[in-house]
Amino acid sequence: MKFTDGFWLVRDGVQLSYATEVRDVRVESKRFTTHASVKRVTRRGDTLNAPLLTAHCFSPAEGVIGVRITHHAGKRHPGPDFALAGADDGAGEVRQEGPVTDLTSGPLSLRLDRSAPFTLTFRDADGREVTRADAKSTAFATTGDGAHHLLARLSLGVGEQIYGLGERFTPFVKNGQVVDVWQADGGTSSEQAYKNIPFYLSSRGYGVFVNHPGKVSFEIGSESVGQVQFSVEDQTLEYYVVAGPTPKDVLSRYTALTGRPALPPAWSFGLWLSTSFTTDYDEATVTSFVDGMAERGIPLSVFHFDCFWMREYQWCDFTWDPDVFPDPEGMLARLKERGLKVSVWINPYIAQKSPLFEEAAALGHLVRRPDGDIWQWDLWQAGMALVDFTSPEARAWFQSKLKPLLDQGVDCFKTDFGERIPTDVVWHDGSDPERMHNYYSHLYNRTVFELLEKERGQGEAVVFARSATAGGQQFPVHWGGDCWSSFEAMAESLRGGLSLSLSGFGFWSHDIGGFEGTPDPSVFKRWLAFGLLSSHSRLHGSSSYRVPWEFGEEAVDVARRFTLLKHRLMPYLYGAAAEAHRTGVPMMRPMLLEFPGDPACRPLDRQYMLGPDLLVAPVLSEDGEVEVYVPAGTWTHLLTGERVTGPAWRTERHGYESLPLYVREGAVLPLAADDRRPDGDWLDRPTLLVHPSAAPAFTAEVTVPDLTGEPAATFRVRRDGDALRVTAVGTDRPFTVQVADGASAEGVGEVTVPVG
Template identity: 30%
Template sequence: MRIDGFVRDGYARFEVVTPTLIRLEYAGDGRFENRLTFNAVGRGISPPAFTTDVAGGYREIRTASLVLRYRQNSGPFTQANLSARLLSTGRTAAPVFPSYCVFSTVCEAENGAPTGSASAAYDHGGYTGSGFLAGLTSFGAAVARDVSAIPAAGQYQLTVRYANAQGGDGQHTTRTLSTVVNGAPGPRLILPVTSSWDTWATVSVPIVLNAGTNKVSVIQGTGDSGNVNIDSLAVTSPGVAYPAAETSLRSTAYGAGPKSVLGGWDRSLDNPEAVPTKQNPGLLDRDGWYLLDDTRTALLNADRTIVGRPSHGTHPYQDGYFFGYGRDFKRGLTDLNTLIGPTVLLPRSAYGVWYSRYFGYSDDYYRSTLLPKFRSTGTPIDWLVVDTDWKSPSQWNGWNWNTALFPDPQGFMNWTKQQGLDVALNVHTSIASDDPKFAAANATAGGLISDGGGNYTWDWSNPAHLRSYFDLHRPFDQQGVRTWWLDYCTSCGGATASAPGVAPDNFINQAYADHAAAQGFRGFSFGRIGGAEQGGIHSNYPVGPWSERRNTLQFTGDTPASWDMLAFEARFTPDEAAAGLSNVSHDIGSYHGGHLPDELYARWVQLGTFQPVDRLHSDHGDRLPWDYPGAAGDSAEKFLRLREALVPYTYTLAQQASTTGVPITRPLYLNYPDQEAAYTNSQEYLYGDNVLVAPITSSGGSVSAWIPPGKWTDYFTGTVYVGPSTATITKPLSEMPVLVKAGGILPTRTNYVDNAAAPLDRLTVDVTAGANGKFSLYEDRGERTGPSTVTGIGWQDATRTLTVDAAPGAAPRRVYTLRVADVAAPTAVSLDGLRLPATAWSYDGKSRTITVTTLPLGADNRHAIRFSGA
């Protein structure tokens, strides 16, 4: 039956959010949850049309896109009682909840709720599921599972699948862990040696359980040695063999889907031993569906505080979202945008050029040497990120200006504003006891957390601690610091968010966004995403990476200087589209490595030009064009200027990402799901729908590129490619493979500017002939809330006409330079019906390109430029 927009069937409840997105909730005690969660802030919109009825003992819900079936009175959702048929593909999905651990089945340890130093890991073989649990190396480290469907009170068997080889303690010996059952101490696990960390064994102990749902934990308790990896656990009747693991699905603590995973995400790329690194699965899968498990995510209060989910006692509880997008992958991302909240639109300047360096720059050096060099060489810069040397008394965790480098901090901040620069300061999440601001911070918090070595940290989910933390930021905010680079990791110093249902990354990233929004800015965080770092392991919590899409510019960490890393970064950014993540930021040129080989440096800067954020950074390394005299430096200057020129286009893509959930860099399969090659050429991507980027990521200057269906024209040379096909494209350092699809429209700023704050009064519009096309250029104030305008730009191929729609509120008068590629020479060019003199336009026969520059045109009227005979 329908109740207030929900479909209720016994202890099961369903909410149709969109035709391809349905909430699934099971509450064995009938206590359903209507409050928002930290993830799901977009529920409650008007539901689409759907029908529901009962047939053959099954509750059926039909939308325009899928049919969901649940067997009535059959208990919590499982593969046996729940299915969804996708009407567009005919596939039938059988989703599972990773949080639901049922009697007599294998329950993956990595999908449990970890505490302490315990976290998911993937660096050994032979495990089942998506990984295993590692980090059981300190007192209190544990994994907990709610085990449901216990048939009756009595004695049962807990079996743990583990590996125990020589560990961090340097020993190769039998180890121990403890159990906790429903809050009471249980039997100790004795874990004999296995031959390697890739070899798994099982051990069983008897436990006493209640009927229904019980909480079972494996923990490193008092007197336990730990240093054991746990793959999975199972609760069975005594003497029953270990059950077979589920192999048809891939599940993680935050969701489950088929094994045809597309793309993925990772918390960071810090110092990997090798690339490609293992990525965590996102939303998208070739089978066309996914189950986002929101069961354990914290509830979000109106004041932005969080509380854990209420207990359901011995009754089972599940809460999740079924995505059934079929092959319309963009639809899946749009549904995610609806559910989690819009992808954050960064300030317009953030899509320009960033620079930072781990180096002790002084105020004087910034003013008298560094910025003048940017200006004299015509190198744009929008953001200046000041690394850790600004701090005092500790360069790591000080909360005061280092007056030896910055004798007049307010003067420095005033100067950066005069120069049109936004400023971010590096921050680490701890404070020393000898810091002049420690006493006040400690008092506000009601007592900070000591690391035992003279430093203190915060529990951000404690409101007093969070207030203490941001009180330290406010003096700098008042001086003009625009945002904060949450460097290193959120919890390495002990800072955490202890409330259940979030990870430290999830919580603090949202808090930084809220902190900036409260000042009237576009709120965003600049840091890592989706978990925390515990004991050197990047941990991904049950809440997943979803919330960061609406609040974070992802910093991917300290990367090595290698061709392999360059190639992986080119793949990594569009891969993260599968988790709906758009604002990804790499250290362009890499963090490590002093002076790079010329070719590697130039190609890395080219990649940054067509990334969501272009941020040059290093550890005392050379990352600026004048560090590389000759062709490499010339190339870097050219592409940094191109990046600045691209801001109007990139900013429009960012606004599209915020509106639709489809990110700036787009894997090929989003647009070409019926082309097998779109799934196998992850080294290239679309920058918007009609610009193909195939970065050169190996020495030699060539790349083998897959050309999607249609006609594509080289942005730099006018060379035409017809797809679907494969082509080897060779480029000098002055160019990279960038192709524009027929009908594609690419607007860029015509004139050089130092930064994105300059008025957009001259615009170049590149068009590739061969098909009709349109582009909606988005403009606003770039930072604070205010009016926005959209200028429609269209190309009609049959009549060879470009139109610019009226856009009241845009630049009052704007000069347009139109370049149309892949056309014959025209006999005449007209503007708004008036023929232009031959001196107003030109034709390049080699690239088959027409170029015409108009006089300033008003934004209040529609304009048309037509080529006759072309």
């Protein structure tokens, strides 16, 4: 939200009151509090008829410093609030020397100088300024409609770039944009977003998290071009500056605060196939799809039933449509015999025609208006109401309706929707409707995820979620929502996914081929390669099927090739997944995350690193031409063996069975021998694909995880003259070492391979 009219004036009807002069500083153990007047005080009379702003400065965790700005502290606070981890007594240390107060936490410090105008300066471990809230950067504003806002501005350095704020489909670098953190079902071609996260990451190696679950309005170098402004309609604004120095360090600290991603089961990384949305399907259709994939040699891991597995007008009643699926238990058993997992679509809405509507209403499990009426509308489902997940009883009731499906053989749920949440309602726990609008998605996905963990066991739970807010990364996987079937939509989907990855989300997927419309075969084939080189891979559409043979035999070949490739890569990919679970560093990484010191990598949004060592650049054109940037070093194409040297921009042309897919110099890729499934025995004769550097003292190490993500075996590589020696630790089973130049050898315990 903008409050000013250019540099000199404020907008009509707006009154701005800036924190101007420090009136006192009170040190409280590991934190301090200061009060700032909104004007210069030259005599006692100036303290009358004038407000103060209170700033509480503290550290909830090492390397994180929080600032809470309050105008009127007596405002009722009904919640909800983000659940944050942190030390109860604070992690910071306060030191005062003359007029200067310093709060230090790990490599980050905050300085307040009482002798100067009110300014908060954040510095790194070397004393360099990270960012600051200087004069006229902390304020409250009142507007002509009676609204009260708190706002803060943090400086932008020369050339500094801002990323994140959720899964945003607008330009990847957020400078110059206005971003409202407010859940919306807006597709992938607008400024609206399904996953709104009040957290941004800076190219200077720090992050900022605004601890407010409601609407947060960001002006990123847009109102004041040298600052990021964020504001809330409230009496309190709390934000955290998160230290680096690298972007990975920032994400690790941020996710330690808001929650690390759970580790999805290995089977979920295989190929998912859907019925699509409004298409006609029954068990015969499903069987034909499964048979068709098997006959064509395309391994399938998960089959998904979209909305119309339930009866029309009755979403959700959690009951199979008896006219279409008369024997759901038998059908699920037959799919299980094929080695498949099963997913079904749900949403948090109860249509009036559903038998569950009357039951939920009688139990008080539906959200109500202030006058006591149940909130309803006809958008999406006729007369639908909304489950009140703020009620523990309603959450348990919702889970009780899903459990019979798990007993039937369903393995996971696509938790769709959760964005269009009304604000003219009363919640069971008294939550503020504006704060609950975004936060509802968190309660919804947590409710389903916790049921899956309870019934399927930890490590087996996975959802396919569309909506999320801060902390939602704990309940993977998330997919990109409703996109069109075009190259442009493919690019915007990738842009949104990379933006989400810089917002703390470790796993992300998208609808291969696009959701709306029917893709041209060239779009579908290019999207197959992109989709199967993403964290999770799903074939899904709206009004048309997404089985590969609908798009020609070449599409079948492409689907087979990249599904088998993903399965071979699973020891490497699951290692990256386990890293995301442990550290918060995502699987799909924008280039700046791996190469923060390379300025050329900072704006890149059409390529990414898949894990630490694989560079992927999806082809976004019909003619196969693609521009790709390779950072410094020697890179080897995984499919062709071609070597290229960076830093360099390259223009390449690829057929449908290829794309820029480069392995980083010094990498060791563990490859599975069994490419028929994603969750096989990865230590059964694996191949270690070694890309040694030219350094005479080259060493490397790679760990192959087990199906729980724990280390199963470690392989240590070292150059010994004209040979590479690879030693296995934790396994006495045979393995093969293959060097990028083609030399290979097999053995047990230790393998030696000549290198040129």
